[in-house]
Amino acid sequence: MRIIHLEEALYRHFNYDSFRQGQKEIISDVLHGKDVLGVLPTGSGKSICYQLPAKLVDGVTIVVSPLISLMIDQVKELKAAGFKDVIALNSFLPFIEQQRVLNNLDSYRLIYVSPEWLQKRKHQNYLKQLPVKLFVVDEAHCISQWGHEFRPDYQRLHEVIEALNHPPVLALSATATPDVQADIIQSLNKPAMKRHIYPMDRNNIAFCVKEVDNDQEKLERIAELTKSYFVPALIYFTSRQTAEETALSLSAKLPKRNVAYYHGGMEASERLRIQQQFMNNQIDIICCTSAFGMGINKPDIRLVIHYHLPLQIESYIQEVGRAGRDGESSVGVILYHKGDFRLSANMVKNELPSIEVIDQLIATILTCQSTQVDLPSPEQLHILLDINEGAARFIQRQLQKYGLIRDSEWFIDEKKWKYVREGIVQYLEERQLYKNDKLNELYRWVQTGKCLRQTLYQPFQDEFGEPTEQCCSNCGFDWNKWVPEPLFKMPEASSPLNWRIKLQKTLNMEEA
Structure with missing residues (x-):
């Protein structure tokens, strides 16, 4: 054609x-x-x-x-x-x-x-x-x-x-x-x-970064924002437990809002149900981890709040980019305190296995080989080494690269172990440095006094479009001037319709 x-x-x-x-x-x-x-x-x-x-x-x-x-x-x-x-x-x-x-x-x-x-x-x-x-x-x-x-x-x-x-x-x-x-x-x-x-900056999203004293202040600020603005919102966490606890707290504080949590530890069918309800406006606030949102084609998300810091600039652009896909004015908010930096650093450290774990694996495999004990399958490395599945998959991939795992089978070669260990350790150190650099890049951004929009997108492009409305908290963002369209029309300013009432009116029937 x-x-x-x-x-x-x-x-x-x-x-x-x-x-x-x-x-x-x-x-x-x-x-x-x-x-x-x-x-x-x-x-x-x-x-x-x-x-x-x-x-x-x-x-x-x-x-x-x-x-x-x-x-x-x-x-x-x-x-x-x-x-x-x-x-x-x-x-x-x-x-x-x-x-x-x-x-x-x-x-x-x-x-x-x-x-x-x-x-x-x-x-x-x-x-x-x-x-x-x-x-x-x-x-x-x-x-x-x-x-x-x-x-x-x-x-x-x-x-x-x-x-x-x-x-x-x-x-x-x-x-x-x-x-x-x-x-x-x-x-x-x-x-x-x-x-x-092509340029990736979104000129309809304003960026607000605020340092707070503690997690309680974060919760109070989130409750204030979600009470003031009756719009679809995503709140991102790095902790599944904190996502759940915050969702329960917001549900108690905001009886007229429909709040849910979403993370990778939930059953796949339950995650899918939550996502579909959010798409259909049956849920309007989701407390989630990074497991939620990729490719979500909901055009009217207006608030994306980060309770915890993401681990790199790219992750933040992906997550905040879920706001305002219809081109309407939206806001991305980051709330942080000094303790969050330590939390993020620990997360980056735990994503990769330690050199000690590599040595433990080598010793275990060689012991099993010498005593003719059957090795567990490569897919069971996380159980064998008592490490998280992400770290186990990292090791598994490295062993595949060196030909010691093929089609889920071990191909042990004792002569290659020293060479293999050196290669894995070198790559491990390179990846750790890379991930720390990405995290430090994010730290510098949230603490900058310059325009947040330009410094956010600078690693990706040379030119920037003018914001359609307000720019960022470093350029004088004013919450009083942000007036987004509410999710549903409200009969009174203090009484927004929840999804059940909306459904009643649509079907012209009383709720059972």
């Missing part, structure tokens, strides 16, 4: 009159078979960059997506828009249903999968039988942000691309510094990737 026909195709398949910034250029290169890295701001419609090609190419598009909830939402939206030949392959599919889908994969044009799903040999064998014409990595910053430790299968995507006979690759992200861009390109083993990089 020639470029001049793309607007017609966009309208026919998605009912959009025109492309947003960057979409047409990326799609054009994809349709010409080029490998592309696209960096577009949050809320700019990155998904169209592969959904339209999936409609136009004669073959299958594979989309690697980081979250099950994100896959489910996108599939639901596509099917509602008339794109029926789309499927998400994940653990929510019952076994019988998954087998039925796998046996009929050639009937789908767009297939969503996780990086972990892709690494199973039997799944790859199904995909090899398909005419895969485009391989997409959505939220591609996860390759760099998560792939080195938390989800190492992101670092193995190049193996899947090779197994699928090198289809064109499209990597998409909203936050990628030049270093992260280089990491993505190197990891995917696509050195000739064409880059389409």
